[in-house]
Amino acid sequence: MLRDHIEKILPLTDEEFSFVQTFFTTRKYKKHQYLIQEGDEVKNCYLVISGLLKLVYNDDNDKDHIVSFAMEDWWESDYYAFYTQSQATMSLTCIEDTEVYCFSFENYKKLCAALPKMERFFLQKSTFGFLAAQRRILSLLTSNAKERYEQLLKQHPSLLQRVPKSLLAKYLGVSRETLSRLV
Amino acid sequence: MLRDHIEKILPLTDEEFSFVQTFFTTRKYKKHQYLIQEGDEVKNCYLVISGLLKLVYNDDNDKDHIVSFAMEDWWESDYYAFYTQSQATMSLTCIEDTEVYCFSFENYKKLCAALPKMERFFLQKSTFGFLAAQRRILSLLTSNAKERYEQLLKQHPSLLQRVPKSLLAKYLGVSRETLSRLV
Numbered sequence: 001m002l003r004d005h006i007e008k009i010l011p012l013t014d015e016e017f018s019f020v021q022t023f024f025t026t027r028k029y030k031k032h033q034y035l036i037q038e039g040d041e042v043k044n045c046y047l048v049i050s051g052l053l054k055l056v057y058n059d060d061n062d063k064d065h066i067v068s069f070a071m072e073d074w075w076e077s078d079y080y081a082f083y084t085q086s087q088a089t090m091s092l093t094c095i096e097d098t099e100v101y102c103f104s105f106e107n108y109k110k111l112c113a114a115l116p117k118m119e120r121f122f123l124q125k126s127t128f129g130f131l132a133a134q135r136r137i138l139s140l141l142t143s144n145a146k147e148r149y150e151q152l153l154k155q156h157p158s159l160l161q162r163v164p165k166s167l168l169a170k171y172l173g174v175s176r177e178t179l180s181r182l183v
Numbered sequence: 184m185l186r187d188h189i190e191k192i193l194p195l196t197d198e199e200f201s202f203v204q205t206f207f208t209t210r211k212y213k214k215h216q217y218l219i220q221e222g223d224e225v226k227n228c229y230l231v232i233s234g235l236l237k238l239v240y241n242d243d244n245d246k247d248h249i250v251s252f253a254m255e256d257w258w259e260s261d262y263y264a265f266y267t268q269s270q271a272t273m274s275l276t277c278i279e280d281t282e283v284y285c286f287s288f289e290n291y292k293k294l295c296a297a298l299p300k301m302e303r304f305f306l307q308k309s310t311f312g313f314l315a316a317q318r319r320i321l322s323l324l325t326s327n328a329k330e331r332y333e334q335l336l337k338q339h340p341s342l343l344q345r346v347p348k349s350l351l352a353k354y355l356g357v358s359r360e361t362l363s364r365l366v
Contacts (some may be wrong), residue, residue, distance in 0.1 A: 059325040067321060080314050109252035112303070119302040122296070126309040131263050138250060138325040140355055142242040173324055 001049055002101060005073060019115065021080075028099045036078050037090040037098070042085070043049040044102045045077035046070075051098025052162055057090045066171040069095075071159055075125065095167065103136040145174040146182045184232055188256060198305045202298065207289040208259060211282045218283070219261055219275040225268070226259035227285045231251075234281025235345055239353075249354040252278070254342055258308065278350065281365040328357040331366045 002024060003017050012020065016058070026049065029035060036042055038058065039180070046053070052113040053070040067090060070076035078088040082105055085168055112119050139148050149172060185207060186200050197202065209232065212218060219225055221241065229236070236253040238261070250273060253259035261271040265288055271319055293300050322331050332355055343351070352362040 057321055057325065063325075065321070065324045067317070067324070079317065080309075083310060083314065113267055116299055116302070119299070120305050123302050123306040123309060126260075126313055127266060127305060130309055130313040131321060133313055134250070134262065136320050137316060137323065138240055138248070140320065141248045141250070142240065142246075182351065 002047070003007050003075075005047065006121055009124045010117060016115065016117075020111065020118065023111045024101045024103055026099060027102055029094045029097070031094050031097050033094050034091060035094070036081075036088050036090070038088050038091050040088045042078050042081035042088050043104050043106075045075055045079070045105075046092070046102060047098040048072050049099040049101060051100075052095040052159075053092055053100075054095055054167060055090055055096060056093050065173070066167060069159060069163060069171065071162070075129075082167075092177050095163065123160050140173075145172050145178060148172050149179070149182055184229070184256075188230065189304055191309045193300060198269075199298065199300075203294065203301065206294045207284045207286055209282060210285055212277045212280070214277050214280050216276060216277050218277070219264075219271050219273070221271050221274050223262035223264075223271045224326040225261050225271050226287050226289075228258055228265050228288075228291075229275070229283040229285060230258050231255050232284060232336050235277055235278040235342075236281060236283075237278055237350060238273055247353050248356070249350060250343060252346060252354065254345070257340070258312075278346065323356075328355050328361060331355050332362070332365055 002021060006012060035046060035053065048070050050072055053076050055067045055076055057065045057067055059065060076092060078090040078092065078104050081088045085105060139151055143151065165179055169176045172179065186206060189195060189203065216230060223245060231253050234254055236259055238250045238259055240248045240250055242248060259275060261273040261275065263272045322334055326334065348362055349359050352359045355362065
């Protein structure tokens, strides 16, 4: 899975892939388990092999907001904490039993130094992440909850089938009751 | 300015910088002038040398939303259209007389192929862009207009002094009247 995932962007020789692989470890988590808890030092980002994650921000009024979901083939972390090697301000937990590749910040730097062509892979991932984030900003600025629901349904129909409505409401920024009226 | 800007992230030899420089051109625009108009083919992204830009999305109800501002040392474009080489869905215009470096998508690809270490520079820029976008998403999800104004004031005090209140309202997603009550 890792090789396919990388080679969608960057072809690797067998030797290169064997080398790249040594920078990744796999780990299994159960439903409801935390990969990152608010306040943790964030050592890893994660590539989902199977399962489903939610990245949650708990605000000053103790209200949960879902920043993003991550399913198979998606990367996730508290990226600000990951890149700045600071404490997590968000939590990352399992909506389903989940298996991930773990990739540490230290390994990120080591791999880029040892095999600079991997920077092209991360550049493309980062660019697409930025474009998706900008699309979400536009959606929050210009659309109401019903329109945001419809956009999500269009972009990721399979995701919507797996996400409980209570969590979907926290992603769309509406109450569970409002969501019920919309869908 | 270009050399300082790049070398904040990536040291270059004199030869390397001379080479990099050939991929950039400069251009001056007057206040109110368009760098990108909705519907245009987006050939360039821009690095602001002096001046101030706004990136605007005009929604289905003909309402303007300001996606971002860009001042000295900031990059801007309709990035989705730039990276996918598709038509602009946003417009980029001058709030002040502005001078920019123009960097075409063609040159972006050529420069990365010819001098792969530049991918490290773009990777870091892209990563920071993603983190800023994610911060804005969180701010839109969790904060009201008054809090968003205060966050912006804290992050970019010099920007706020240069942006007319009518445009600031379109960035914060409130009416001009609501903004007047807040600030």
